[in-house]
Amino acid sequence: MSNVHVSPHPLVAHKLSLLRQASTEPKKFRQLIKELAALLVYEATLDLATEPVEIETPIMRTTAYRLQEKIGLVPILRAGLGMVEGIWELMPSAEVWHIGLYRDERTLKPVEYYNKLPTEPTVSVCLILDPMLATGGSAVATVDILKRWGAKKIKFVGLIAAPEGIQAMQSAHPDVPIYVAHIDERLNEHGYIVPGLGDAGDRQFGTA
Known part of the structure; x- marks a missing residue:
């Protein structure tokens, strides 16, 4: 899993624990998502x-550095929306392009x-944003869409992932690195991450 990056940061571990709690x-x-x-x-x-x-500081002229690459945020609707604001505060010039996918509960395939x-x-x-990498269907489909669009550099940023995802x-996109806070145990028979944190969309929007 050389292209899978699990954050070692203690703040990430702490905030993820709070996020998981049913009482949050x-x-x-x-x-916390932000x-x-x-x-x-x-x-x-x-x-x-x-x-x-080249820039002018209050003291003298000097060489500084600025981003050369233009960033696009691609939240997978609807759960990915909650991740945009926190990233936008760091990169206010980033473009945001929405991809809407839902999981067919019968087939577990993205639509x-x-x-x-x-x-x-x-x-x-392109930074694909989705709190959960469960079956991987939505993430794979989003990468498919972005590659057909012509995107050359794509990364996935999520909160928790299942080994299956x-x-x-x-298997589908070995060139796309994955950044998450934690890799959980497995998927259950309904395709939900265990131990997980519930439905990220419902918990964000109060629709559980």
């Missing part, structure tokens, strides 16, 4: 290319219902 209310849940997303994307963007630029990507790619790096992603 939607408002706090959304805040904070975890910012921490994880910090790690996921360590290899972004930069370029030198696309929303896609507003422009005709040609407008960003250099990681396997599905690596």
Whole structure:
């Protein structure tokens, strides 16, 4: 699993524990999602290319560095929406493109219902955002969509993953690195991550 990156940060572990608790209310849940997303994307963007630029400080002229690559955030609706705000605070110039997928509860396969990507790619790096990498179906389908669109550099950023979801992603798209806070034990018979944290969308939006 050389392209799977599990955060070693103690703040990530602490906040994930709070997120998992059944007693965590939607408002706090959304805040934790926002904070975890910012921490994880910090790690996921360590290899972004930069370029030198001459600037004037209050003291003198010097060489500094700025991002060379344009970033696109691709939240998978609806649970991925909660991750955008935390990342946007770090990268306010990032574009946001939404992909709508839902899981057919009978087949556990993803069904696309929303896609507003422009005709040609407008960003250099796409960060797929989804709190849960469960069966991997939605993540794989989103990568398929982005590659057909012409995206060259894609990463997945989530909170928790099941081994089955990681396997599905690596089998379909071994070139896409995965960044998560934790790898859980397994999927249950209903396709939910165990021990998991419940339905991330329902818990964010108070619709459980």
